[in-house]
Amino acid sequence: MKSYILIDGISHLDADLLAEHLQKKEKLKNKAKSKRKFNLPKWSAIAACFALILVSVTFILNDLLPISGGEFGEFKINLSEVEYIGEKTNTEKLQNYLSDHEKEILSRVSQAENIGMDFLRLSDKGVEHVTLSEKTNFINYNYITYYVISNVGSIVASVDLFSVDDTFNYTITLGGPAIDELNKVLLQNPNVDFVLIYIGPFTEAIIAPDNTIHFLNGKRDLIVEENIDYYSFFNKGENVVNSSILE
Amino acid sequence: MSKRTEQQRAITDEEIIELYWHRKEDAIPLTDKKYGQFLFRIAYNILHDKLDCEECQNDTYLGxxxxxxxxxxxxxxxxxxxxxxxxxxxxYKERTSKKRIPSELTTSMEDVDNTLCSNSSVEAEYEAAEIGKIISDYVRSLSDRQRYIFIDRFYLAEDIETISADLSISISTVYREIEKIKQGLRLHLERNDIFI
Structure with missing residues (x-):
């Protein structure tokens, strides 16, 4: 019986203390309930943010880093994006398209570069850009690059010719560091065939038979390993740019 | 949302009091709907017997x-x-006069109980009221957390696990706090010349 006095004493606890306690208890209970409750908008927002971050990171990585594939030292080159000769283009169709649009192309370059149209011509040979699907070995024709040459024997612009359904379309790249570099290399090495490689967006390089690599744009450090014959690796027989283009 | 929940939310305490005030019998079922479970839990913490708890609930509504x-x-x-x-x-007193039953109520007070002894039962109610005031003062002097633990444990006879979950603290922390509260209470009572 002795503990009853204390228990009874506690029973006489002031009502305001008890009221305050019950309120606090109720609040804690509600808080716990809301914690347990699945908050759809909250989790949707988190999921959306996560997806956005994932997509952003993917895009950034795609832009900044070369896609994995063939690896040369620290620099990775995706074989599917390297120039590859394979798909036969309907030459006759292509030549007809070029003939139809040559004046138009030269006119645009002429106006942009302020060079008379008579001083410009289109290169006879184009460098093919095709992609090779790594999984299926299926070769996809992408585009062919022709060059607009001035009468002094330098490249003024490049013309990328795309296959669109049964016909073609083109885009012109006027001047710029890549063309300057290409001119410099080709003029200094008039009798050398270079392999043009497309490494990734805005990143191209040409490789000489002695494995000298010149980056045309998107300059990157490439660790060259002596035991790899880059020229042979990328040269599939026809895909070369050489001084003959300028002739 | 269930109909029951809607009804619970619809009725306020003031409205229930008003019904009691005007001797409307609806007051009792409405009190039961709103606070039945809560009251049952308090009783169950003390008695640990479903039938007794239900009887206590009915007695409470009558009270x-x-x-x-x-x-x-x-x-x-x-x-x-x-x-x-x-x-x-x-x-509980009635029951324990017949047999010993386990309860959070006695478990919670065992340690303090060992330090205090009673020598009177005649003035129990008066003494209890006086002790109640002193205990209230003591409770007011406690920190928020200790105050919560005191009332939950010693008044509502909640178990340690529930208190720990409510406050998001470990069980051992609850035990430590209870120990401190008991020591403090004993000293506070003795300082006020309460040697039960």
């Missing part, structure tokens, strides 16, 4: 019916809690 009017409680849940606790403790 509230008899108390209002003339009493007009400021905080209705606190008011019915006080009534329920006293009824449950009385039931």
């Amino acid at each position: 509230v019916w008899n108390a209002i009017p003339p009493t007009r409680p400021a905080v209705f849940p606190a008011f019915i809690t006080q009534i329920m606790r006293r009824i449950a403790i009385n039931r």
Whole structure:
């Protein structure tokens, strides 16, 4: 019986203390309930943010880093994006398209570069850009690059010719560091065939038979390993740019 | 949302009190709907017997019916809690006079109990009221967390696990706090010349 006095004493606890306690208890209970409750908008927002971050990171990585594939030292080159000769283009169709649009192309370059149209011509040979699907070995024709040459024997612009359904379309790249570099290399090495490689967006390089690599744009450090014959690796027989283009 | 929940939310404490005040019998089922579970839990913490708890609940509703009017409680849940606790403790005393039953109520007070002894039963009610005031002062001097633990453990006879979960603290922390509270209470009572 002795503990009853204390228990009874506690029973006489002031009502305001008890009221305050019950309120606090109720609040804690509600808080716990809301914690347990699945908050759809909250989790949707988190999921959306996560997806956005994932997509952003993917895009950034795609832009900044070369896609994995063939690896040369620290620099990775995706074989599917390297120039590859394979798909036969309907030459006759292509030549007809070029003939139809040559004046138009030269006119645009002429106006942009302020060079008379008579001083410009289109290169006879184009460098093919095709992609090779790594999984299926299926070769996809992408585009062919022709060059607009001035009468002094330098490249003024490049013309990328795309296959669109049964016909073609083109885009012109006027001047710029890549063309300057290409001119410099080709003029200094008039009798050398270079392999043009497309490494990734805005990143191209040409490789000489002695494995000298010149980056045309998107300059990157490439660790060259002596035991790899880059020229042979990328040269599939026809895909070369050489001084003959300028002739 | 269930119909029951809608009804619970629709009725306020003031409306229930008003029904008691005007002797409307609807007051009792509405009190049961809103606070039945809560009251049952308080009783169960003390008695650990379903049948006894249900009887205590009914006694509580009767007690509230008899108390209002003339009493007009400021905080209705606190008011019915006080009534329920006293009824449950009385039931507990009846039961323990016959046999020993396990309860959070005695477990919670065992340590303090060892340091205090009673020598009177005649003036128990008066003494209890006096001790109640002193304990209230002591509770007011406690930190928020200790105050919560004190009332939850010693008044509502909640188990340690529930307190720990409510406050998001470990069980050992609850035990430590309870130990401190008990020591403090003993000293506070002795300082006020309470040697029960």
